[in-house]
Amino acid sequence: MNFKENRLPAFLVAGVALLILPLIAGQFGNAWVRIIDIALLYVLLALGLNIVVGFAGLLDLGYVAFYAVGAYMFGLLASPQLTDTFPGIAAMFPNGLHTPWWVIIPLGAVLAGGAGVLLGAPTLKLRGDYLAIVTLGFGEIVRVFMNNLDAPVNITNGPKGITGIDDISMFGVHFGKTGHFMGLDFPKVTNYYYLFLILVIIGIVVCHRLERSRIGRAWMAIREDEIAAKAMGINTRNLKLLAFGMGATFGGVSGTMFASFQGFISPESFSLPESVMIVAMVVLGGIGHLPGVIVGALLLAALPEVLRYVAGPLQAWSDGRLDASILRQLLIALAMIGIMLARPRGLWPSPEHGKLAPTAAPLKTRDDPSVPQPVGPNVSEATNESHPSGTRHV
């Protein structure tokens, strides 16, 4: 924190760079701006998941469900889907259902947050892998419902998805249309870039403030040792629910953004690989460390997309077997394995952990709060009772 005075110019440069980035990228085609937009959305998702996984230490593999809740809510409230299905609603909104953003975004956040608490409640006692698998199951349940709620009443339109979702327009600016300002063109992707950038900055500020707050410290205490945290008077139940809720809120907001940005949503976008990808972003970047998480998200989201555009020759060479999407999947898989093997703590881990690591290394128990710390005369007893994870062999 001593560098505060030196940071201002750096911040200014970064700010200006971020402002003109889409204008430069736009010169090479809107596809590049689009890649940046999607990457920003992933940053937002990764920031949200980082609250759950990174701060509170609760491994959530169903995170994409909250993303889906937000997206589907936007999809239903700002597209012809509901008015087509229910004549009653069509009669109420003769001009079609176009809910404004200031209703839909907070509603998406609240709904997703509620879903997060709802998921959190029955899983409070579970930890680690068990929690992972339950959240994974929750994500799958949500996806099965999205896929099948087109009968008997057509709500989600099943696997075909919802089309014709409105673009966001706020303060007289219509994000879907190309705008002109100071002699520059602002196409849809650029408009959304600024919107997403603002959201990401808000997200970073919120996460940063949370991390330093009483709540954030309590989450980290729970992550390191839940029983000790409880003994210190931390209300672990409420704080875990809060972590789920906060994380889900981020997911919900990202979902609404995704829906309006794409104009089309289907259950396909909210499948398990997507959840895995977001978890991978958080873990690869450096779990619980904001800059790391952002780097992880940008890297995993943008790199394969960029390579997608150079995949043409490869596709021709491999007889069409290696198309862009396969290549992308391959790269993500290799990145997940490769980065973890090279840097198990992530690309940019939080420095506190780095400092603690040398002293913790001989015990191998730092990451496993379940293992009783072998202190005092009960050493042998403690190791016998402990689970093998704590006393693993090299």
Next chain:
Amino acid sequence: MDTFIQQMINGLVLGSVYALVALGYTMVYGIINLINFAHGEVLMVGALTSWTVVTALGGMGLPGWLLLLLSLIAAIVVCCALNYSIEKIAYRPLRNAPRLAPLITAMGMSLLLQTLAMIIWKPNYKSYPILLPSEPYNVGGAVINNVQIMILVVTAVTLSGLMYLVNKTKLGRAMRATAENPRVAGLMGVRPDQVISATFIIGAALAALAGVMYAANYGSVQHTMGFLPGLKAFTAAVFGGIGNLAGAMVGGVLLGLIESFGAGYIGAITGGVLGSNYQDIFAFIVLILVLTLRPQGLLGERVADRA
């Protein structure tokens, strides 16, 4: 009543497959505390290998059962080699890393195997030929065919073989010792690394077997086919109490039955509002209920909090 018996047969067949896969999960979890996410993909590779062998040798006029046996052997060999390498490459270097690291490589492996399978075998559905005589037998109004009988018999034999292996042989004792405490097991002359490799190989053989039987029963193979059975088998392992072999078997069979009865009766119970396309959610609902009400699983022991 016919429906009841029929769903019972279907459930047992499905449950047998789940049980075989669940054993792989539960053995690995019991020893190194890792959800081997790539296990479902091992099943898929087994099924696709078997498909390749069957189609390649199909023109030679061999009898169906021999073809099935040959393809099964090929699948087991390939899967064992595969799972052995997965453990060696992706999990062993991370044995002492933060808990999430091997989990991420496991998911990466799963994705990698799916992608590679898609590249090697192309993404379309491939129909698995009918190798055993398929005329069904009538059992109290319900029908069962040769493949289903084979699945039930083979599973029963395999499971008893595995129980013998784990409970009576030297390797089995070493496995149990390593699961209990690898460091102490090492002091007693067990080599944990070898035991872990052996565990992965046994798990892969079971998954290959399950994959071939799954393909023979449902008649189609594809690169994504391993995902759902894998996930449900893991559910079954948790259901029975993870780390517990008998639990995995019981959990697998019960889960198969629950799914089968659920899919068979959900339409009648909800008056046609929900159809059998909701089959996939039963496993997860069961999972959530079990973990909330009895977190250690049906046969699991209460262990001190494992994170």
